[in-house]
Structures are given as C-alpha cells and as structure tokens.
Amino acid sequence: MLLFRQGEGFIDNLSPTSLQTLSAVRERSENRTFVKGDLCILGIESTAHTFSVSLVSEKRGLLSDVRNIYVPPEGQGIHPTEASNHHAAVASKVIAEATSSAGASLGEVDGVAYAMGPGLGPCLRVGAVSARTLSLALSKPLVPVNHAIGHIELGCMLTGAKTPLVLLISGGHTMVVSCSSGMWRVLGETLDLTLGQLLDQLGRHFGFASPCGRRIEEAASKSSRYLPLPYTVKGNDVSFSGLLTASKRLVDAGEPFEDVCFSVQETAFATTVEVTERALAFTGNKEVMVVGGVAANKRLAQMLGIMAQRHSAEFHVVPLKYSGDCGAQIAWTGLLEYKAGHTIAVEDAGIRQSWRLDTVPLPWRSGA
Amino acid sequence: MKLVYQGAEADVYSGEWSGQRAVFKFRKALPYRLPELDRVIRSQRTAHEAELLHESKKAGIRNPTLYYVSAPESLIVMEEVIGPRLKTVLESGDAKTKAVSEAFGNVVGRLHASGIMHGDLTTSNVIVNGDGVNLIDFGLAVRSTKLEDHAVDLRLIKETLIGAHSTVASAVMKAFLEGYAGVVGEARAKQVSKKLAEIERRGRYARVE
Numbered sequence: 001m002l003l004f005r006q007g008e009g010f011i012d013n014l015s016p017t018s019l020q021t022l023s024a025v026r027e028r029s030e031n032r033t034f035v036k037g038d039l040c041i042l043g044i045e046s047t048a049h050t051f052s053v054s055l056v057s058e059k060r061g062l063l064s065d066v067r068n069i070y071v072p073p074e075g076q077g078i079h080p081t082e083a084s085n086h087h088a089a090v091a092s093k094v095i096a097e098a099t100s101s102a103g104a105s106l107g108e109v110d111g112v113a114y115a116m117g118p119g120l121g122p123c124l125r126v127g128a129v130s131a132r133t134l135s136l137a138l139s140k141p142l143v144p145v146n147h148a149i150g151h152i153e154l155g156c157m158l159t160g161a162k163t164p165l166v167l168l169i170s171g172g173h174t175m176v177v178s179c180s181s182g183m184w185r186v187l188g189e190t191l192d193l194t195l196g197q198l199l200d201q202l203g204r205h206f207g208f209a210s211p212c213g214r215r216i217e218e219a220a221s222k223s224s225r226y227l228p229l230p231y232t233v234k235g236n237d238v239s240f241s242g243l244l245t246a247s248k249r250l251v252d253a254g255e256p257f258e259d260v261c262f263s264v265q266e267t268a269f270a271t272t273v274e275v276t277e278r279a280l281a282f283t284g285n286k287e288v289m290v291v292g293g294v295a296a297n298k299r300l301a302q303m304l305g306i307m308a309q310r311h312s313a314e315f316h317v318v319p320l321k322y323s324g325d326c327g328a329q330i331a332w333t334g335l336l337e338y339k340a341g342h343t344i345a346v347e348d349a350g351i352r353q354s355w356r357l358d359t360v361p362l363p364w365r366s367g368a
Numbered sequence: 369m370k371l372v373y374q375g376a377e378a379d380v381y382s383g384e385w386s387g388q389r390a391v392f393k394f395r396k397a398l399p400y401r402l403p404e405l406d407r408v409i410r411s412q413r414t415a416h417e418a419e420l421l422h423e424s425k426k427a428g429i430r431n432p433t434l435y436y437v438s439a440p441e442s443l444i445v446m447e448e449v450i451g452p453r454l455k456t457v458l459e460s461g462d463a464k465t466k467a468v469s470e471a472f473g474n475v476v477g478r479l480h481a482s483g484i485m486h487g488d489l490t491t492s493n494v495i496v497n498g499d500g501v502n503l504i505d506f507g508l509a510v511r512s513t514k515l516e517d518h519a520v521d522l523r524l525i526k527e528t529l530i531g532a533h534s535t536v537a538s539a540v541m542k543a544f545l546e547g548y549a550g551v552v553g554e555a556r557a558k559q560v561s562k563k564l565a566e567i568e569r570r571g572r573y574a575r576v577e
Binding site for chain 1: 531
C-alpha cells in the first residue's frame with residue numbers, strides 16, 4: 001500500500017486561525033492503514049477549470065486531493081468545450097493518482113460523489129460521466145453534491161467553524177449565506193457579476209489569462225493612489241457591472257495598471273465587506289467564514305477580519321490550498337450527504353448547471 | 369448617552385435633544401475601508417438620509433422626525449420611535465403578523481408612490497409602533513419612480529424574509545403585497561412583481577430548471 005504523500009500535506013500556506021484544526025486533520029490522516037468499518041468517499045470536482053479528485057474517510061479525514069487545472073491562452077477566459085476536453089483527457093490519470101496518493105485502492109471506496117452543479121455544462125458532464133462509470137464498475141452508490149455547499153462544508157471542517165455567516169466568493173459565486181432551518185439561506189449576493197468575474201474580466205482587459213486574481217492582487221499591492229469608482233450597494237446586495245466598465249475606461253484612458261488594480265480592489269472589496277457586515281449585524285452571528293477562490297486575496301481577508309472584530313465575531317479564512325475548486329470539497333460534502341442517505345441511481349445522475357445552494361436541504365444541519 | 373444599537377455602518381445612541389428623547393445616529397469611520405473612500409460615503413449617505421427622511425415624511429410616511437444633521441460629522445439626531453423591530457415581531461410569532469405585514473406593504477407602497485426607493489428594507493429597518501409601521505434607516509434611499517428600483521426594494525424584502533424568517537416568509541410576502549397593491553394599485557403592483565421576477569432570473573444560477 002502506498003504511503004500518504006507528504007507533498008499533499010496540509011501545512012503549507014495556512015492561516016493561523018486554522019492551524020489547530022488542520023493539525024487534527026493531519027494527525028488523523030497519518031493513520032494510513034485501512035480501518036474496518038470506516039467510510040471512504042471518492043469525490044470528483046469538474047465545475048469549471050479544475051478537474052480534481054479526492055478521497056476522504058470518516059475516521060481519517062482528507063486522504064488525498066489531486067488536481068489538474070485547465071489554463072486558457074493569455075488574454076482569454078475559460079472556453080467550456082476546451083476545458084471539458086482537458087478534463088476528459090486527464091480524468092483517469094487524476095482518479096488513479098488520487099487513489100494511490102491516499103494509500104488506498106478503489107475497492108475501499110464506499111461511495112462516489114461528484115459535483116452535479118452549478119457550473120459549466122460541458123465540464124460538469126465529464127465529472128458526471130466519470131462518476132457514473134466508477135459507480136457502475138465498483139457497484140457503489142452515487143452521491144450528487146452541490147459545488148457551493150462543498151466550498152462551505154469543507155471550509156467549516158478545515159477551520160472548525162460551526163454555523164458561521166459565510167461569504168462565498170469565487171468566479172461562480174458572490175454570496176453571503178447563513179444557515180437556518182437546515183438550509184443555507186442567501187442574505188445578500190451579487191446582482192450581476194461575481195467578484196471573481198470582475199477581477200478576471202479586468203485582467204483579461206490587460207491581456208492576462210483567467211484566473212487573474214493573483215496578478216491583480218500583486219499589482220494592487222504596489223499602489224496607494226485611489227481613483228474614484230462606482231460604489232454600488234443595493235440593500236444587502238452588490239453590483240459590479242458599473243465598476244467593471246468604469247475601471248476598463250480608466251485603463252483605456254492610460255491610468256497606471258497598478259493604480260487601477262488598487263482602486264478596483266478597494267472599491268469592490270469594501271462593498272462586499274459592507275454587505276457582509278450588514279448581514280452580520282442582522283443575524284448577530286458569532287462566526288464569520290470566507291471561502292472560495294477569491295478568499296485567497298490577503299487584502300480582502302484583512303478587511304473582513306477587521307469587520308468581524310468590530311462585531312466580536314470569530315473570523316475564519318479557508319486555508320489557501322483549499323480556497324479554490326478541489327475534489328476535497330466534493331468528497332467531504334459527499335461523505336456528509338452519503339451518511340444522510342442522499343444517493344441517486346445512475347440513470348438520475350445528470351448535471352444541474354444552475355443549481356442554487358439555497359435549494360439544498362442539509363439534514364446534518366437541521367439543528368441550526 | 370447610551371449605545372442602543374450597533375448596526376453595520378452606524379452606531380445608534382439614545383439621549384436628549386432640546387428636552388426631547390432622541391436618537392443619535394453616528395456613522396463611524398469603517399476601519400476596513402480606505403479613509404478617502406470612507407469619508408465620502410459616510411457624508412454622502414448622511415446628507416442623503418436626512419433629505420429623504422424629511423421628504424418621505426412630507427409624503428405621509430411614518431418615520432422619525434429630523435432634529436439635527438451634520439454631514440461632515442456623519443451625525444443625524446432624530447426622534448426616538450418606540451416599538452419592536454419587525455424582525456423581532458416576526459421571530460416571536462406574534463398574532464398580529466398579517467396586519468403588520470399588510471401595514472408594511474402599505475407604507476412601502478406610499479413611499480414608492482411618492483417617488484422614493486428606500487434601498488435597505490430589511491426587517492430590522494421597520495419599527496412596529498401600535499397598529500402602524502415606521503420606516504427607519506434611509507441611508508441608501510434614492511429618488512426614483514423606476515420600476516427596476518421599486519422592484520429592487522421588494523427583492524430585498526423577499527430575500528430577507530426567505531433568508532431570516534423562512535417559516536413565515538410566504539405568508540408575510542402575500543400580506544405585504546396586498547397592502548402594497550392597496551396603495552399603488554393592482555396594475556402597478558403586478559408590474560413591480562413581474563420586474564422582481566426578472567431581476568431574480570438575472571441572478572446567478574437563478575434560471576428555472
């Protein structure tokens with residue numbers, strides 16, 4: 001049996017708040033030997049640019065998380081068909097690597113979870129086909145997982161947050177959600193673009209390939225010159241379309257790249273933190289957690305941290321390694337869904353491109 | 369002065385103003401926001417809130433009477449409205465829910481009919497006072513007769529109800545819409561509801577499957 005791969009460890013790039021919980025996960029993971037009666041779920045993520053497979057165990061935590069990411073040419077975004085071709089080409093290799101680096105064999109898998117949605121149709125289909133194939137070959141049940149719930153549940157597991165107010169920010173989502181009566185409920189969201197789309201579309205205007213968040217963050221850190229931009233808060237919702245247009249105009253007018261990046265970040269993040277704060281003041285939650293790809297941005301995390309402190313709420317940031325899309329979010333949530341009995345037949349295991357998270361009942365949160 | 373409420377963008381104190389009980393709404397500097405951006409937003413919203421608070425009062429909306437305003441200090445002093453917030457009333461499962469929801473719809477209808485969008489109609493910005501409701505917090509209010517803006521107001525109400533009062537959400541929304549249509553008329557209420565559905569479809573992953 002292969003050993004747990006150290007390179008796939010959990011200690012790189014951690015936020016201090018999560019260290020304790022993660023070391024607990026790590027300890028569990030180091031117990032590599034197969035435990036009889038343990039539940040093992042394989043999870044497949046393929047909603048957008050990432051094809052990733054992970055194995056998790058009920059008793060040993062995250063066992064592996066292997067990713068292969070489609071990178072578009074410079075200046076372009078994700079082309080759904082090309083991303084799905086990429087996914088199809090790497091699928092079996094990623095599945096094999098995830099299994100071997102978990103020190104497991106496919107025979108130990110008790111259920112196959114996959115991201116049923118929301119996401120790009122062609123990409124989702126590759127994950128669904130892989131999952132159905134594995135399920136039939138292994139005679140194990142299929143578990144459909146909502147990708148957004150995956151981000152949140154993995155975040156809770158890794159940071160130790162129990163029922164936080166969640167800011168989910170990525171290329172696909174910009175939402176403030178809170179749990180009540182066993183469902184994640186949306187308290188505020190974007191009315192048009194997501195924060196990830198805003199950064200990506202601005203980045204593409206500069207000629208970068210998506211995702212552009214990191215390059216924009218780097219550029220922004222070199223400036224402190226603020227150029228006024230539209231600050232749009234509508235109740236608990238945000239809107240970024242006007243901000244995107246205005247910032248593209250600044251670029252075209254010859255304003256320095258760094259100053260535009262700085263100003264866009266300051267404006268967009270302030271509106272996002274403001275609506276999160278509005279939701280927090282409303283619910284009186286004692287925990288705030290940020291998850292999703294844009295959670296990797298340090299300035300945003302800093303702003304959210306200051307805001308949470310004002311309301312004496314604990315603040316959690318998903319560890320950098322798990323902020324982006326990954327199989328672990330699907331495998332972990334798949335395990336929770338499996339235990340709740342949410343499995344489906346192969347013929348029903350399609351995809352749902354527009355599957356909103358506030359329609360998914362979560363029995364394990366029914367007490368909240 | 370006593371701190372009575374810490375909101376997202378303002379701290380509210382209770383005290384006295386010319387011998388009257390009053391609330392002092394102070395928009396504090398938000399330390400996460402860039403100072404130059406923060407200053408502009410706070411003074412703009414303060415001036416705006418005072419203006420529209422007064423203007424909507426003239427239109428017959430029950431809301432706190434304005435005593436003093438200072439945009440540079442981000443301070444508004446106004447009448448203290450006594451009563452629980454709608455949020456508390458809905459959470460307590462009060463028997464008056466239907467009547468209160470209808471009154472809420474009524475007052476929002478009157479606000480819209482007078483060409484003002486509130487911009488922040490969560491259940492904590494509505495104070496239930498006897499048999500009527502008072503609207504507070506006009507910081508995001510704008511003058512608008514646009515269908516889109518009025519629908520955005522209704523969207524936030526719906527979002528708040530589903531997000532925070534899921535068990536009573538549909539009953540409250542129904543009574544609200546009755547009260548609303550009672551003022552703006554059935555035809556306009558239908559148009560606003562239609563626009564609301566359109567805005568919801570524009571949202572992320574909101575397509576009906």
